[in-house]
Amino acid sequence: MENFFDNTEIAFKLKSDSELERAYFLFKMIAHQPLVRIGTAVTNFAIKAHLPVEGLIRATVFDHFCGGVSELDCMKTVDLVYSAGVCSVLDYSVEGNETDQEFDAVVARTLKILDLVKEKTAIPFAVFKPTAVGRFDLYVKVGEGTSLTKEEQLEWDRVCLRYETICKKAYELDVALLIDAEESYMQDAADELVESMMKKYNREKAIVFNTLQLYRWDRMDYLKGLHQRAKEDGFVVGMKLVRGAYMEKENDRAEEMGYPTPICESKKATDDNYNIAIRYMLDHLGELELFLGSHNEESTVMALNLMEEKNLEINDSRIWFGQLYGMSDHISYNLADRGYNVAKYLPFGPVRDVMPYLIRRAEENTSVAGQTTRELSLLSQERKRRKL
Numbered sequence: 001m002e003n004f005f006d007n008t009e010i011a012f013k014l015k016s017d018s019e020l021e022r023a024y025f026l027f028k029m030i031a032h033q034p035l036v037r038i039g040t041a042v043t044n045f046a047i048k049a050h051l052p053v054e055g056l057i058r059a060t061v062f063d064h065f066c067g068g069v070s071e072l073d074c075m076k077t078v079d080l081v082y083s084a085g086v087c088s089v090l091d092y093s094v095e096g097n098e099t100d101q102e103f104d105a106v107v108a109r110t111l112k113i114l115d116l117v118k119e120k121t122a123i124p125f126a127v128f129k130p131t132a133v134g135r136f137d138l139y140v141k142v143g144e145g146t147s148l149t150k151e152e153q154l155e156w157d158r159v160c161l162r163y164e165t166i167c168k169k170a171y172e173l174d175v176a177l178l179i180d181a182e183e184s185y186m187q188d189a190a191d192e193l194v195e196s197m198m199k200k201y202n203r204e205k206a207i208v209f210n211t212l213q214l215y216r217w218d219r220m221d222y223l224k225g226l227h228q229r230a231k232e233d234g235f236v237v238g239m240k241l242v243r244g245a246y247m248e249k250e251n252d253r254a255e256e257m258g259y260p261t262p263i264c265e266s267k268k269a270t271d272d273n274y275n276i277a278i279r280y281m282l283d284h285l286g287e288l289e290l291f292l293g294s295h296n297e298e299s300t301v302m303a304l305n306l307m308e309e310k311n312l313e314i315n316d317s318r319i320w321f322g323q324l325y326g327m328s329d330h331i332s333y334n335l336a337d338r339g340y341n342v343a344k345y346l347p348f349g350p351v352r353d354v355m356p357y358l359i360r361r362a363e364e365n366t367s368v369a370g371q372t373t374r375e376l377s378l379l380s381q382e383r384k385r386r387k388l
């Protein structure tokens with residue numbers, strides 16, 4: 001299959017000239033590692049010191065990577081990208097919640113988004129992050145099997161109930177729900193909980209999707225084990241495949257605490273692991289349903305080739321491709337143009353609360369192994385084509 005991702009006219013057709021220029025400028029800045037490091041430190045300080053930097057953040061990184069501060073704000077973007085065949089996943093990207101009140105507010109928000117998913121074809125999934133509905137340290141403790149105090153047990157029961165409330169509603173509305181993955185040391189508890197939801201609600205098809213981070217070398221074994229349990233129990237596994245966004249944190253913690261890092265030994269090992277997972281999932285399609293969250297062209301092309309080899313429909317409802325809003329438009333729009341199922345994660349939330357998300361994006365794009373060079377060359381190709 002030819003590489004059709006080079007078509008920048010399709011990739012950037014929704015961007016005005018000035019938006020294209022802003023994107024080019026932004027990626028040029030992000031490509032500069034020292035600039036990102038300094039920018040991150042200054043922004044963090046300014047936010048903590050309540051300096052009036054929100055306007056600046058909004059006009060630059062925020063508007064490029066986010067849909068707005070609320071669901072309503074996002075609707076304009078949702079409709080616009082859908083006009084080019086690309087769907088959206090509204091992602092409330094506030095992190096670091098600690099209180100029951102904050103967790104319950106996320107549940108209420110996710111339930112509302114599930115209604116939107118039911119209503120709008122342009123929004124095919126809802127999504128939430130485990131730590132948006134439960135305390136990070138509690139996940140760690142549950143995952144380690146440490147005995148909980150009476151209070152902690154009650155607190156964990158409330159976390160379980162939040163999953164149940166959201167997943168039950170998704171099931172009743174017959175709409176799909178993605179659950180993100182985070183740091184490995186809190187993930188075991190989340191995995192167990194998500195599996196129990198799949199067992200309950202994925203009896204005929206995937207309603208609940210967990211996330212597999214293939215930068216972890218233990219994840220293929222996990223996937224195979226889960227698949228086996230699903231066959232025995234008669235449920236469908238829904239899985240979002242990603243490489244993973246917390247690599248440095250994972251490596252640093254492992255080194256500090258003196259245990260082997262859960263991360264693959266090289267980028268190549270992560271790539272191989274990711275591609276093996278794609279193949280495994282497509283080989284067992286039906287028992288497994290797949291959301292491929294990646295900006296990597298090679299993995300995407302590999303998936304397309306496998307779909308062709310297996311004579312699968314281009315828009316098979318069990319296979320979705322996803323990119324983050326503001327990144328890899330050349331993949332999203334060219335895939336949608338050919339008729340594949342594509343969705344952009346569209347983050348939203350108050351500017352200061354989505355900063356951790358924005359910083360991760362800046363760091364990810366700065367890393368040598370990232371895609372910034374590719375983004376820049378495509379943007380500059382399109383600037384030339386438009387004679388800007």
Ligand SMILES: Cc1cc2nc3c(=O)[nH]c(=O)nc-3n(C[C@H](O)[C@H](O)[C@H](O)COP(=O)(O)OP(=O)(O)OC[C@H]3O[C@@H](n4cnc5c(N)ncnc54)[C@H](O)[C@@H]3O)c2cc1C
Pocket residue numbers: 179180181182211213215242243244245246247263264265266267268270292293294295296322323324344345364369370371
């Ligand atoms: C729709 C969508 C949903 C997402 N949901 C989640 C989620 O729930 N949880 C999550 O953690 N992330 C999530 N992500 C983020 C995702 O993990 C990053 O975007 C991804 O890591 C970037 O990888 P890539 O597949 O685009 O490919 P590339 O840009 O080719 O790969 C970069 C990635 O490779 C890995 N890598 C780089 N260097 C090394 C090395 N030396 N050794 C080992 N591995 C290395 C890292 O994971 C790095 O991020 C999501 C992304 C998308 C598009």
